[in-house]
Amino acid sequence: MARTPQSRAGRRAGAPYSFLAPALILFALFLAAPIAYSIYLSLRRVKVSGLGLGAGSRTEIWAGLQNYTRSLTDPEFLPSVTRVIAYGMIVVPTMLGLALLMALLLDAGRTRVGTFARTSIFLPYAVPAVVASLLWGFLYLPRISPFTDLLNGLGMAPPDLLSDSWVLYAVANIAVWGGTGFNMIVLYTALRAIPTDLFEAARLDGATDTQIAWRIKIPIILPSLIMTFVFSLIATLQVFAEPMTLRPLSNTISTTWTPLMKVYRDAFTRNDIYSAAATSVVIAVATFVVSFGFLKLVGNRAFNQED
Amino acid sequence: MKKTFLPLAGVLAAALMMTTAACSSSDDKDSGGSTQPGEKVELTYWTWAPNMDKVVEGWNTAHPDIHVTVNKQDGGDPAVTKLLTAIKAGSGAPDVMQAEYQKIPTLVSANALADIAKQVSPAKAKFPDSAWNAVTLGSEAVYGLPQDTGPMMFFYRSDVFDKLGLKAPATWDDYAAAARKVHQANAKQYLGTFSSNDPGWFAGLSQQAGASWWGVNGDTWSVAINDANTQKVASYWGGLVQEGVIDNKPMYTPEWNAALNDGTQVGWLGAVWGPGVLEGNAAGTKGKWKVALLPQWDTAKQANGNWGGSATSVTTQSKHKEQAAQFIQWLNTDPAAIKALATQANVYPASVDATATALTSPPAFFSNQSDYYSIAAEAGKITSPFTYGPNVNVAYNSYNDAFGKAAQSKKSADFTAALSTMQQATLDDMKNTGFKVAG
Numbered sequence: 001m002a003r004t005p006q007s008r009a010g011r012r013a014g015a016p017y018s019f020l021a022p023a024l025i026l027f028a029l030f031l032a033a034p035i036a037y038s039i040y041l042s043l044r045r046v047k048v049s050g051l052g053l054g055a056g057s058r059t060e061i062w063a064g065l066q067n068y069t070r071s072l073t074d075p076e077f078l079p080s081v082t083r084v085i086a087y088g089m090i091v092v093p094t095m096l097g098l099a100l101l102m103a104l105l106l107d108a109g110r111t112r113v114g115t116f117a118r119t120s121i122f123l124p125y126a127v128p129a130v131v132a133s134l135l136w137g138f139l140y141l142p143r144i145s146p147f148t149d150l151l152n153g154l155g156m157a158p159p160d161l162l163s164d165s166w167v168l169y170a171v172a173n174i175a176v177w178g179g180t181g182f183n184m185i186v187l188y189t190a191l192r193a194i195p196t197d198l199f200e201a202a203r204l205d206g207a208t209d210t211q212i213a214w215r216i217k218i219p220i221i222l223p224s225l226i227m228t229f230v231f232s233l234i235a236t237l238q239v240f241a242e243p244m245t246l247r248p249l250s251n252t253i254s255t256t257w258t259p260l261m262k263v264y265r266d267a268f269t270r271n272d273i274y275s276a277a278a279t280s281v282v283i284a285v286a287t288f289v290v291s292f293g294f295l296k297l298v299g300n301r302a303f304n305q306e307d
Numbered sequence: 308m309k310k311t312f313l314p315l316a317g318v319l320a321a322a323l324m325m326t327t328a329a330c331s332s333s334d335d336k337d338s339g340g341s342t343q344p345g346e347k348v349e350l351t352y353w354t355w356a357p358n359m360d361k362v363v364e365g366w367n368t369a370h371p372d373i374h375v376t377v378n379k380q381d382g383g384d385p386a387v388t389k390l391l392t393a394i395k396a397g398s399g400a401p402d403v404m405q406a407e408y409q410k411i412p413t414l415v416s417a418n419a420l421a422d423i424a425k426q427v428s429p430a431k432a433k434f435p436d437s438a439w440n441a442v443t444l445g446s447e448a449v450y451g452l453p454q455d456t457g458p459m460m461f462f463y464r465s466d467v468f469d470k471l472g473l474k475a476p477a478t479w480d481d482y483a484a485a486a487r488k489v490h491q492a493n494a495k496q497y498l499g500t501f502s503s504n505d506p507g508w509f510a511g512l513s514q515q516a517g518a519s520w521w522g523v524n525g526d527t528w529s530v531a532i533n534d535a536n537t538q539k540v541a542s543y544w545g546g547l548v549q550e551g552v553i554d555n556k557p558m559y560t561p562e563w564n565a566a567l568n569d570g571t572q573v574g575w576l577g578a579v580w581g582p583g584v585l586e587g588n589a590a591g592t593k594g595k596w597k598v599a600l601l602p603q604w605d606t607a608k609q610a611n612g613n614w615g616g617s618a619t620s621v622t623t624q625s626k627h628k629e630q631a632a633q634f635i636q637w638l639n640t641d642p643a644a645i646k647a648l649a650t651q652a653n654v655y656p657a658s659v660d661a662t663a664t665a666l667t668s669p670p671a672f673f674s675n676q677s678d679y680y681s682i683a684a685e686a687g688k689i690t691s692p693f694t695y696g697p698n699v700n701v702a703y704n705s706y707n708d709a710f711g712k713a714a715q716s717k718k719s720a721d722f723t724a725a726l727s728t729m730q731q732a733t734l735d736d737m738k739n740t741g742f743k744v745a746g
Contacts, residue, residue, distance in 0.1 A: 045677075047741040051526045052697045053415045053444060070739075143562045164715060233588075251503050251715040254708040268388045269704045271417065271738065273395070299612050 035284075042277035043066050067278035071266075076256040077279070084258050085166070088236040090172040091179075095232060096225070098176070099183035101282050106184075107191040118188070122181035129178065132141035136174045141249060162250035171253075174242045179235070183228045189215055191222035191240050226298055237287050242265070259283050330702075347628045348373045351401040353390070355380040356455075356654050357583060362647040366637055373630045375403070383407045383507075383615070387414065387700070394419045394624065402625035403634060406451055407617045408441040409507065409695040414620070415450055416697040418473065421621040422448040426632035433640050437690065438657045442618045445523070451620030452639045453657035457578040457611050458686035459511045464573040465597040467496070471693060477601035482602040489573055490552040496553040497566075498574040501544050503710040504557035506703035508576070511538040511612030514693040516604055521696030528696055529745040530688065530734050533726035539604075545722030548714065555714040564588040577603065578614040579683045582670040583653035594675050600686055611690045616657070655683060698736050705732040 045063035052058070071077060102121055106114055116245040124132070139145050148158040161170045181289065194217065202212050218225070240260040247253040255269065256262040267276035350376050352363065360377040367374055379403060380386035387410050393399035394417055406414055414420050427449055431439055438453035463475060471492055476482040486498035502508060510520065518536035523530040531537075547553040554563055554572070562698075566572040567589035578585065585596060603609055619638055621631040638644050645656045656665060662684055668691040669679035698704075709725035737744045 048416075048697075049741070051523065051528070052740075052742050053412060053446075055414065058418070138561060141560070141562045144565050197340075248504055248557065249562070251555065251557065251711040254711060255704055256708065265704060268392065269384075270698075270701050271391055271413070272740075 038277045039281055042281050043272055067275050068282065069276055071279045071282065074262075076254070076262060077259070080256055080259050080262055084237060084239060087168060087172055087239060087258075088233065090169065091175045091236050092229065092232045094172070095176045095179050096183060096229060098180045099187055099227070099228070100218070102180070102184045103187035103191055104217060106188055107217070108209055108213075118185070121184055124178050125181040127178065129174075129241035130245050130294065132174055132178050133242045134168070136177075137246050137249050140170055140246075162246065162252055164252050167252045169249070171239075171242050173248065175236070175239065178289075179232065183232065186228055187221060187224055190221040194220050203213045226295070230295060233294070234287055234291055237283070237290070330719060346372070348485070348627050350375045350403055350625075350627060350631055350634060351378055352403040352405075352634075353378050353380050353386055353401040354405040355386060356405065356549035356652040357587075358557055358560075358651040358653075361651050362638070362644065365643055365647055370634075371584045373627075373634065375634055380405075383410065383617070384700075384703075390414070390419055390622070391417055394622070395676040398624065400622045402622060402627060404620050404622050404629045405454065405617050406620045407507075407615060408453075408613070409510070409699050411441060411450055411618065411620075411693050411701055412444060412697045415444065420450040421623045421625065421628055422450060423621050423628065423632045423635070424449040426629065427452055430636060430640055433658050433660065435657065435659060435687075437692065438616075438618075441616075441695075443618075451618035454617050454619045454637050454639050455580070455654035456657045456687055456690075457511075457580060457616035457655070458683060459515065459576060459578045459601050459614050459688055459691050460581065460598045460683065461578050461601050462575045462581055462596050463498075463599070464570065464592070464595050466595045467570065467573045468597075470677050475597070476602040478606060479543060479602045479604055480534050483552075485574075486547060486552040487550070496573055497552070497571065498561065499576060500556050500558060500566075500572065500712055501548050501553035501710075502556075502558040503707060503714045504559065506706035507614050508558070509540070509706060509710070510693070510703075512601075512613035513540050514691050515601060515610050516540050517610065517691060519693045521694045522700065523694060524745065526565040527743040527745050528737060530696065530737065532702060532730040532733060533723075537726055538723055541722040541726050542719060545713065545719030548717050548718045548722075549660075552716075557714075557716055568592065570691060570725055578616075579686065580615065580653055582672040586672045593672055593690075596673065597676055598673060598679055598682055600682060609689045611686045613690055613693065616655075644647070656686075684704065696733075696737070697742065698733060698740070701736040702729055702733040705729045 043063060043065070044060050045067060046058050047061050049057055049059070056109045102117075105207060106117060127135075139147065142148050142158045142160055145158065151158045159166065161167070168190045198216055198220075199212055202216055207215070238260050239258050243253050244264070247255065247257070255265045260283065263279045263283070266272045266279060325632070328716065350373065354377060359379070363375050363377050380389070386405070387407075390400055390404055391414070400419070402422070406420065430452060434453045435456075438456055442451045442453055443449055443524065467489070468474070471488055473485050473488060476485050482498070489496050489498045513520070513536060515597060516536040516539055518531070518534055518540075520532045520537070522531065544553065548555050554566075563572065567575070567585065568591055570592070575581065575585075581598075586593070600609075601611055619635045621628050621635065625631050638648070639656070640658055640660075642660065642664045645658055645661050648654050648656050649661065649665040653670065655661070662680060666680040666683075669676055673679045684698065708724075708728055709728040710722070713721035713725045734744060734746075
């Protein structure tokens with residue numbers, strides 16, 4: 001009847017599960033269950049009987065993969081995907097390049113305005129996306145932008161930054177302005193963690209600051225770079241707030257400009273939540289494939305550097 | 308084994324109890340709608356008309372047992388989106404909702420509006436036929452009471468017109484000529500703009516030309532967005548935008564407000580609720596505007612269109628439908644309420660008594676034009692019929708995208724092509740949902 005050592009070990013083994021349980025329950029309730037419900041909804045559609053007015057005229061029926069074929073063959077879907085890819089190719093390199101440059105400059109220690117610079121570069125990240133888009137919208141519209149008076153004074157006509165040829169860069173600019181600060185802080189923190197005797201050794205060997213940055217700092221913080229790259233990739237694939245807010249201000253952004261805007265339009269403007277569920281599943285799978293694939297591609301080389 | 312799972316089971320049980328407690332608490336309110344006399348009833352009212360809380364104060368002071376709280380919405384489309392989402396979710400919808408006439412078929416189709424025929428049928432005599440049809444959809448049910456109508460009118464800067472020697476255009480040819488004269492005199496000035504963001508505006512203009520985008524025959528719908536009348540309107544505006552005498556930027560943007568203020572937009576095809584918009588966006592130009600009827604296609608057969616106009620409805624999720632119907636009846640038939648609607652909310656009440664009791668003096672922004680409301684009444688009388696279908700939101704969304712492209716390209720051919728896109732999108736959506744559609 002004595003308690004065997006086994007049961008005491010068993011009791012200790014139960015502790016991690018009970019610590020994990022709240023997070024698992026919240027995950028199940030607020031992430032897993034809605035995802036499962038979306039997948040379920042994407043396989044259903046609504047059917048109308050009679051004139052379609054009044055109670056009982058709409059019933060939900062099984063649709064199979066009909067929503068998926070309709071969503072993928074929608075003539076607006078492919079352009080929105082190519083647009084988002086082009087948007088990503090503008091935003092991600094620019095944002096990460098600027099973030100890396102600023103992190104390296106701040107880490108080089110030459111700047112006496114370090115704290116002020118860090119705070120002011122990070123500040124745009126604290127501005128919510130919708131507010132930032134409205135702000136930039138006011139700056140972009142020629143008639144009300146303060147830049148118009150400036151350029152007119154210099155004898156130049158203000159460009160219409162929301163016209164077809166510029167609108168992609170206009171939206172990308174808002175994302176770069178808002179996101180660079182956050183990525184810079186992440187990279188700066190990683191740089192601060194590098195032991196300084198590496199730099200002393202390099203300087204003794206006659207390396208310049210640029211060579212130290214290129215040959216020592218960047219390779220060491222490669223894992224952080226990859227992490228910020230993946231996060232930026234996921235964020236750009238889901239761009240929504242900036243084009244959505246700018247849309248009423250000009251003719252050039254349609255309601256299906258990005259895939260996520262198409263989901264919103266289907267779900268809430270067209271009242272077709274089933275088609276929206278199908279499109280969002282497609283977006284989620286694509287995001288998963290791209291980010292997971294990229295990590296697999298570079299992960300082994302970058303994360304297993306310790307020899 | 309029991310020992311390892313006990314902590315886990317305890318946490319799971321606690322979580323389950325918490326979630327079921329949260330779920331059941333919302334069922335505590337009695338769902339029958341029956342309340343003890345003397346018990347205070349709380350109603351929520353979603354509306355976007357300005358100053359509605361002041362109008363509702365009149366009800367609240369006179370009826371302490373039924374308290375109405377106004378929840379100001381962003382505008383017609385966002386409010387309808389919110390309501391449809393709440394209806395689908397099963398909770399979150401208000402008791403009383405301002406429902407635009409063109410959205411009523413969509414809302415009824417989504418089972419969002421309650422049938423209050425039992426409570427308000429006698430009020431039929433107080434409203435014009437066209438408004439009553441819009442809330443009954445030709446059936447025995449009554450889905451709301453007409454609150455205001457929106458007959459379109461033409462607002463123009465009388466000082467600019469006087470300087471150029473122009474009169475208010477009587478026909479659309481006159482309007483085009485005036486537009487050319489205004490733009491030639493000053494390359495920065497436009498008589499108006501083609502807005503790809505306001506499908507209701509374009510629908511009203513098409514209505515004036517004789518179009519009706521949807522039709523009902525028994526239990527079969529028909530869609531006629533690219534019929535000859537609407538094409539006439541689209542190619543008219545496409546021509547003017549291509550010529551460059553009409554601007555191509557959307558309305559209700561900071562740019563448009565600035566243009567109204569500094570005189571680069573000297574005309575606006577608005578509706579009877581226009582003074583509120585002009586006052587809000589261009590207060591500095593007060594007294595410089597005049598109003599006239601819309602230019603006509605055929606002066607022998609005067610016609611007009613509607614832009615907006617809404618009813619007040621009770622939602623299906625309301626737990627106090629009787630009290631809500633009482634409030635709606637007061638809001639839209641009581642003389643004091645109608646007067647408040649006209650003077651404070653700046654809407655044009657649909658009640659037939661309105662002109663006699665409430666609309667005796669012009670709105671503040673048009674104090675220089677004493678016959679403002681008689682022009683409005685005339686506009687309302689000559690309004691053509693128009694049937695709204697069950698997927699107005701799809702058609703309007705298609706308008707945004709198709710005409711956005713057309714306005715940006717400034718090519719007249721794109722304007723008529725956009726109509727075909729709209730027609731196709733609306734037809735496909737109805738067929739896909741299972742409606743019986745002709746053609």
